[in-house]
Structure formats: C-alpha cells, structure tokens
Amino acid sequence: MSHVRVVCHQLAPRLGDAHYNRALSAEAIRGAAALGAQVLVLPELMQSGYVFNDVQEAYALSEPLDGPTLTLWKTLASQLNLIVAAGFCERLADGKVANSAALIEPDGPMTVYRKAHLWDREKLIFTPGDAPPPVVETAVGRIAVMICYDLELPEWVRRPALAGADLLCAPVNWPDGPRPAGERPGEIVRVQANAAVNRLFIAACDRHGQERGVDWVGGSVIVDADGYPQAGAVAHPAEQRLVADLPLAQSRDKCISAHNHVHQDRRPSLYR
Amino acid sequence: MSHVRVVCHQLAPRLGDAHYNRALSAEAIRGAAALGAQVLVLPELMQSGYVFNDVQEAYALSEPLDGPTLTLWKTLASQLNLIVAAGFCERLADGKVANSAALIEPDGPMTVYRKAHLWDREKLIFTPGDAPPPVVETAVGRIAVMICYDLELPEWVRRPALAGADLLCAPVNWPDGPRPAGERPGEIVRVQANAAVNRLFIAACDRHGQERGVDWVGGSVIVDADGYPQAGAVAHPAEQRLVADLPLAQSRDKCISAHNHVHQDRRPSLYR
Numbered sequence: 001m002s003h004v005r006v007v008c009h010q011l012a013p014r015l016g017d018a019h020y021n022r023a024l025s026a027e028a029i030r031g032a033a034a035l036g037a038q039v040l041v042l043p044e045l046m047q048s049g050y051v052f053n054d055v056q057e058a059y060a061l062s063e064p065l066d067g068p069t070l071t072l073w074k075t076l077a078s079q080l081n082l083i084v085a086a087g088f089c090e091r092l093a094d095g096k097v098a099n100s101a102a103l104i105e106p107d108g109p110m111t112v113y114r115k116a117h118l119w120d121r122e123k124l125i126f127t128p129g130d131a132p133p134p135v136v137e138t139a140v141g142r143i144a145v146m147i148c149y150d151l152e153l154p155e156w157v158r159r160p161a162l163a164g165a166d167l168l169c170a171p172v173n174w175p176d177g178p179r180p181a182g183e184r185p186g187e188i189v190r191v192q193a194n195a196a197v198n199r200l201f202i203a204a205c206d207r208h209g210q211e212r213g214v215d216w217v218g219g220s221v222i223v224d225a226d227g228y229p230q231a232g233a234v235a236h237p238a239e240q241r242l243v244a245d246l247p248l249a250q251s252r253d254k255c256i257s258a259h260n261h262v263h264q265d266r267r268p269s270l271y272r
Numbered sequence: 273m274s275h276v277r278v279v280c281h282q283l284a285p286r287l288g289d290a291h292y293n294r295a296l297s298a299e300a301i302r303g304a305a306a307l308g309a310q311v312l313v314l315p316e317l318m319q320s321g322y323v324f325n326d327v328q329e330a331y332a333l334s335e336p337l338d339g340p341t342l343t344l345w346k347t348l349a350s351q352l353n354l355i356v357a358a359g360f361c362e363r364l365a366d367g368k369v370a371n372s373a374a375l376i377e378p379d380g381p382m383t384v385y386r387k388a389h390l391w392d393r394e395k396l397i398f399t400p401g402d403a404p405p406p407v408v409e410t411a412v413g414r415i416a417v418m419i420c421y422d423l424e425l426p427e428w429v430r431r432p433a434l435a436g437a438d439l440l441c442a443p444v445n446w447p448d449g450p451r452p453a454g455e456r457p458g459e460i461v462r463v464q465a466n467a468a469v470n471r472l473f474i475a476a477c478d479r480h481g482q483e484r485g486v487d488w489v490g491g492s493v494i495v496d497a498d499g500y501p502q503a504g505a506v507a508h509p510a511e512q513r514l515v516a517d518l519p520l521a522q523s524r525d526k527c528i529s530a531h532n533h534v535h536q537d538r539r540p541s542l543y544r
Contacts, residue, residue, distance in 0.1 A: 117537055120529040130542065152469055152534075154426035155543040180500050184456075186468050189499060193465030196458050197424055227461060228452050257392040262424075265389055270402065271427040 003245040004140045007037040010220040012209025015049030033080035042086035043207035044171040051212040062091035077104045085169035099126045119149040133160040141166035141248040148172040161198035166251040170204040174217040196227030208237045275517040276412045279309040282492040284481025287321030305352035314358035315479035316443040323484040334363035349376045357441035371398045391421040405432040413438040413520040420444040433470035438523040442476040446489040468499030
C-alpha cells in the first residue's frame with residue numbers, strides 16, 4: 001500500500017437517458033484506466049440523473065443490481081483492473097427506490113450502499129438506507145462509500161473512519177447556492193474537516209450540467225488525511241478529471257502529536 | 273436579539289507574568305467596550321500563558337475563581353456592560369489545575385468551563401473537565417464556551433449546539449505547524465465546518481507571541497451560521513482585533529432546504 005492513484009471524473013449525466021449515461025460512464029472508466037487509476041469515483045446518480053419529479057419517474061429509471069449499467073461497470077472494472085465507486089438509482093421492492101452507490105472491485109463482490117441522509121425533495125422519492133457505510137478491504141486499502149448529504153453529518157463519517165477506512169469515496173451532486181466572493185464552497189470545507197478529524201483520505205466526485213433548473217457546484221475534490229486538497233477544491237461547473245496519488249497508509253497513523261490520537265481522544269460517554 | 277457586536281482580541285500573554293496579563297486583558301476589555309462590543313473573546317490561558325513545564329509550575333500560576341484576574345474581569349464586565357469569555361489556569365484542590373475558560377456576564381453569575389479534550393503535553397499538566405460546554409442564556413443570546421482542541425471533536429460541538437447555543441466562544445492557542453502554501457489553516461477550516469453543520473456562530477480567539485519555542489497560527493476567526501468567515505480567518509501571528517456584527521437570531525433557524533433541518537436530520541440510533 002504505497003501511493004494509490006485515485007481519479008474523480010466530474011461528468012454531466014442526462015436525466016432519464018440511461019443509454020447515454022452508460023456510454024459516458026464507460027468512457028470515463030476506460031479513460032481512468034488509461035491514466036493508471038486504481039480507484040475511480042463517479043458522481044451520485046451517474047446512471048440516471050438526479051432531478052426526478054416523483055418516485056414513479058425515479059422507479060422507471062431505476063435498475064436492480066443485475067441491471068445493464070451495474071453489469072457493464074462490473075465487466076469494465078474486471079477487464080481494466082480498477083475499483084469503481086459510482087451512484088445509481090437502485091430498484092427496490094414494491095415500487096420503491098434508493099439513492100445508492102456501488103463499490104465495484106475487479107475480482108471481488110460488488111458492495112452497495114444506500115444513502116442514509118436524504119437531501120431536500122429526495123425525501124419524497126427515495127427510501128433511506130439504514131446500514132452504515134461499508135468499509136471494504138480492497139487490494140489497495142480499506143475503502144468506504146457514502147453519498148453527498150451524508151457528508152454533512154460528522155457522526156456518519158466517524159462510523160467508517162472508526163471501522164478503519166483509509167479512503168472514503170463519495171459520489172455527490174452538490175446543488176449550487178450563494179456564497180461569499182472568494183470563499184471555497186462550504187461543501188468542500190466540510191470534506192476537509194471530515195478528513196482531518198479522522199485522518200482519512202476523501203475523494204468526492206461532483207457533477208455538472210443543469211437539470212430542470214438546478215445547477216451544481218462542480219466542486220469535486222480529493223483531500224489528504226490532514227484535510228488539505230490534493231486536487232480540485234474549486235467551484236468548476238464543467239467537465240473535469242482530478243488525479244491524485246495518495247499515500248493511503250498515512251491514514252493508519254492517527255497520531256497528531258506525541259500525546260494525541262484523533263480517535264482515542266474521543267470521550268463517547270460524554271457525547272450522549 | 274438583532275445584530276450583536278462580537279470582538280476577538282488576539283493578544284500575546286506572557287508566560288508566568290500574571291500582572292502583565294491582567295493589565296493586557298483589562299486594556300482589551302476597555303478597548304472592546306469602547307468599540308461597542310457586546311461580547312469579547314480572549315485567548316486560552318490568557319491569565320497565565322501556555323507552555324508550562326509541569327503541573328507544579330502551572331499550579332503556582334493558577335488562580336481560584338475569586339482570584340485577582342477573574343475578579344478584575346468580573347468588575348470590568350459589570351462596569352462596562354459586556355460579556356467576556358477568556359481562558360485561565362484554574363486552581364483546583366490537591367495541587368491540580370484545569371485549563372478553564374470563564375464566561376462572565378455583566379450582571380449574572382460567572383460560568384466556568386474546564387477543557388475536556390487536552391492537547392499534547394496538557395495531558396501531563398491539566399485535569400480534564402467532565403462537564404459539557406455550558407450554554408448560558410445571556411442578554412444578547414445563548415452563548416456557549418469551549419476551548420481549542422475541544423473544537424476538533426465534532427461530537428463535542430454538537431452538545432451545546434443541540435442545547436440551543438447561538439454563539440460558541442472559543443478561546444484557543446493554536447500551535448503553528450506546516451500547511452500547503454495558499455491553504456487556510458486547518459484549524460479555521462474545522463471551525464467553519466462546525467458552524468455550518470450546526471448553524472451556529474463561532475468566535476475563536478487565538479494568540480500570538482512565541483513561548484519557549486512555540487509559535488501560534490494567529491488564526492482568530494469569527495464565522496457565521498453558514499460557516500463563512502465574517503472576520504479574520506488568516507494566519508496572522510501578531511496582535512489583531514476582529515470585530516463582527518452577527519445576526520445571532522439566524523442560528524435559531526436550522527433549516528437548510530424545504531425538507532432539511534441540520535439537527536432533525538440526525539439519526540442518532542445509527543451512530544452507535
């Protein structure tokens with residue numbers, strides 16, 4: 001586990017055009033592999049687009065785990081020998097859908113995470129997950145996954161961090177909003193803080209491309225275990241591909257002074 | 273509770289010179305009052321200085337709650353009608369000391385908080401507090417206090433936030449360290465994140481002035497409930513006085529979308 005090449009490819013999925021989104025994501029996977037990426041992160045709901053009107057529309061665009069998009073991602077990950085983390089609209093039973101992300105290893109099983117904290121109108125559409133973010137022992141280190149608004153809950157980031165994650169992959173769709181001139185978008189600031197207080201690497205892949213009046217920050221970022229950006233970290237609402245070579249082993253050292261360890265310094269009995 | 277004028281005065285206490293530190297803090301309180309401050313935050317261990325060799329040295333410099341420094345602060349706060357939050361080395365029983373902060377209201381009682389998360393060699397010197405950060409209903413809003421490394425534990429900031437704090441006053445002594453060129457110091461980034469995920473204002477007052485080889489970030493900052501700086505937020509290791517007029521009532525609105533509330537969106541049963 002020396003340096004691991006991580007890529008975030010910030011793309012513009014098209015709402016409801018699964019065929020286009022499959023082709024776009026396949027091209028991104030092939031491109032990342034050509035760059036020597038060992039881990040590729042794609043946006044939230046890469047497979048379907050984001051701004052659904054209602055659960056019926058989302059259901060019509062959803063896929064089960066053996067659907068064509070996930071099957072293609074799995075095939076490409078295996079052929080090209082890289083790990084892919086990407087968002088999709090997961091078909092559940094009884095007409096329900098989840099805002100999910102797949103963590104796909106070349107040779108291992110596919111791990112699926114369902115977003116537990118839903119943003120805005122997602123609450124009208126998706127069934128939230130109840131399971132903690134998975135932490136998967138991969139060939140390049142221990143990788144966790146969560147999605148977008150999950151990152152705004154520091155307690156949620158603690159769970160995979162305490163479970164030993166080295167790298168947290170986060171497909172996101174950050175809706176754009178006002179911020180003071182010259183300020184780094186707050187979503188990125190929170191990613192930095194989450195990384196530093198856990199000494200965990202985080203790769204967050206945002207999207208671009210307006211959907212039904214919604215614009216996005218375009219703030220994809222890869223931060224190190226001190227919380228400082230190694231790539232991205234600006235609002236750039238256009239296609240971009242971030243590449244960073246991360247010394248993931250640093251996440252195993254949680255000491256930040258001779259007497260401080262970011263996790264052992266916690267006093268959980270006082271937090272209730 | 274319209275706009276509340278908050279001042280952070282970043283000063284250089286002198287280790288072991290309580291007389292000098294009293295005079296320096298008294299001057300700061302008078303100066304803040306002259307500026308119309310309703311709340312003044314001074315650094316951690318303002319009364320004593322920071323880099324103690326051992327508990328014996330700290331004990332010799334410590335003061336009880338009716339000691340000369342706290343008595344002076346209380347007198348000035350009453351005379352000048354402002355709230356003062358400042359750090360001091362608190363004398364406990366049996367030769368022990370705490371790294372404490374006093375929240376002093378002009379007419380109310382004095383509230384004392386003891387740092388619960390100790391930094392580096394502080395663990396060899398201070399007895400940590402076990403009580404949560406107090407949240408005091410003052411004339412200008414609900415004010416909480418915590419100290420420096422406490423801010424690095426998001427769970428700890430949640431406690432006063434969930435208890436309804438509008439403004440968190442944080443005396444700090446941030447030791448300087450390496451960071452990438454052009455990057456805002458990580459300590460400030462974490463303050464921003466803590467504020468935003470709770471919709472809480474935070475005023476952190478750092479210090480300057482080398483002590484026994486230790487330099488400080490000089491990163492005093494006042495952030496709004498969105499986590500964006502209203503004053504400070506740069507490494508400026510020299511004297512500086514930050515002034516911000518804060519609409520503290522905004523902290524009572526925890527909604528960040530039509531369907532999201534930063535505290536009600538928490539799912540504590542999943543965080544264990």
